[in-house]
Amino acid sequence: MSFQQSQATVIVGPAGCGKSIVITEKIKNIVEKGDYSTNLEILVTTFNKSLLRKLAEWIGNILNPERYEFKYDDDVPDLVLASSHFVFSGSTKTNIRLLHFDSLPRRIAGIKASGKYDWKKHEIILSDIIKEVKNRNGIYNDRHDNILNPEFIFEEYHRVIYGLQVGISGSKQKYLNVKRTGRGNNPSLQKNSDRRLLVWECLEAYAKKMHHEKIESFILKKQYLYASLKNGQVTKKYDYILIDEFQDCTEADFEIFFNLVKNPNNITIAGDLAQSVHLGTTARIPRDERMSRRQFHRLDGSYRLPVRISEAIREISASLVQKFGNDEGATHITPYKGSPPGARPIVVYGQDYQQVAPKIKQIFDYYKIYDLHKITILERDKELQREIYGLNIRCETDSILKLKGLEKECVVWSTRIPLEFEKEVFEFAYTIMTRTSSILIIAITDNTQLVYRKILGMLNRERLILWDSETENKFDSFCELYAVETVEDED
Known part of the structure; x- marks a missing residue:
């Protein structure tokens, strides 16, 4: 993929299409064209802490190891925020800076936290x-x-x-x-x-x-950063800024980026509006005259997601494209023939989480042929995690807000856990179901949230495995028909 060095770049595509890898390729192109110039300053940022660590790893693998030194910030020993530096040979400053977006106010403007966010x-x-x-x-x-x-x-x-x-x-x-x-x-x-x-x-x-x-407020600190940039208190400027998961950015966030870069045509953004779990339909690709010469790279096909899962959720993907009014930043998920092997999404029913846990173990043991080692439960379900862990299976549970942009080998969607913001139910469900690189298990119980019934009803029944007769008898009662409408703004 070729890039123009002074042309704003927008990389869009469905889950698993390789957007983050393309970002690292762009960084390599910039660095090598400048022959590892000690004057070069690049900022790489995203809202996803775990993804930031991965980006640092990928960048390190793709650059010449003899021409840079890599280090994490000294004051983050546990790497929670994964803020890090690449310093080129002979340089007296950081040449590639990786920062979580919520760290920008502190790292760039010295705006300190006033306590722990609660x-x-x-x-x-x-x-x-x-x-x-x-x-x-x-x-x-x-x-x-x-x-x-x-x-x-x-x-x-x-x-x-x-x-x-x-x-x-x-x-x-x-x-x-x-x-x-x-x-x-x-x-x-x-x-x-x-x-x-x-x-x-x-x-x-x-x-x-x-x-x-x-x-303590992440939003308030961003407002302070925005104001500091506007009134000239902060004068830091980067040669290039690359933003992964742009669907998490508001107009004000993009304005911060415009004020942190020397030339707005040197901004690169990558993302997928269908995964806008932070902002819903307020997320947009910026259309700004300062990005006057932007070029689009549309990546087709999901290389990570097994074909049958892509087929099962195709209607949900299409509904999200419609919901965003066919915006160019929301793309249809398309199965790629070279996708990794994996089963159809597996739906399993249990009256409660205690009853569904042993069935999940059965599924995990049956599909160990796919080299499974650990289960990831989304959204955060500590009770189900404890039950599965008690069955001698490695198991983690977290929020999709922390894991989006990453892949997991065996994902369990626990539908009994409520959403914080129900208006984004399609974005949440789509993002959860597209995290796996192998197995997706959809766990339904008598406590499954009502808001998920329209999602379950849109799954392609022919592309599902209903795990047992109990699940077959119960599944239809968890589904409802739903016609997605484009979100119309109020005049």
Whole structure:
């Protein structure tokens, strides 16, 4: 794949198509064209900590080991954030900097954390603010509860106040009239309406409390970085910036990148809107005149995902393309004939997690022919992990927010675990089901979340294995028909 060195590059493609590998190839091209110049400064960033470690490993493997020194930041001994440096021979500065995006405010602008981030604390603060706003406005019923709840206010702050660069100070009228791109019209929040004014009161109080009481917030720190770049307090500029998993970036995030690079045409982004579990349909490929000469690289086919899994989830992939209004950043998943071997997705039913665990062991033992060593449960399900671990199988469990962009050999989707943000159910389910490089097990129980029934109903039945007669008898009752609609923004 050839790249123009001074041309913004957008790399898009479905899960498992090799977007991250293409990024490393671009880095190699830049470095070798400059003959490992000691003046070169490249920033590589993503929201995924584990992926950042992988990118460092891949970059290290593809460059000439005799021409660089690699090191992690000294103050991160456990490599939690995996921030690292490549320093070329003879250089007195870092030439390739790998940083988790949430680390940019501290590493680049010196904006320090004010404590450990705690969502529960934010939830309590937002609940208290909502109570005050409701009391002040004489609201004593649940008529506005679909907007006056902590989850909605938090996402509105992230995706609109910060993400769309609306801001808080002096921004009341701007917020009341802004088109909330990607936020849709359900729940309704019409321009200049009483409902939008109620939300504004909550947002303003939330911002002031975070600022005055120095409450730890990733979003607030990004706002401080954004402001520091805009007012010239931070003057750091990189020659090239490469962003993996761009679907996690808001407009404000991209504005930060534009202000950190010497030439906006030297920005490269890679991602897949269908995996936008952070932002949902507010995620977009930036269309900015500063990226005037951008070129697209569309990668077809999933090289990692077994063919039968790609076929089973094809309708879900198509629905996500439709949901994003056929945006060029959302692509259909296409089976690749050279994909690794793997079974059809395996659906298994148990009344509860205790009953489903031994069946998962049966499946794991049966498919050990695929050289399986460990099970990964998504979303985080400690009880199921404990049950499986007690059956002498290595087992881990985590959030898809931490593992997306990575591959796992045997993935169990635990459908009993609720979603934090149900509006992104398609993005979450798609991203979970595309993490495997071999086996996908879909565990359903009597506690399977209702929101997943529309996903289960869209799976290609002919491309599924229903593990036993009990599962065959129960599966249809967990499915429902659903017609996906494009998200329409409210004028």
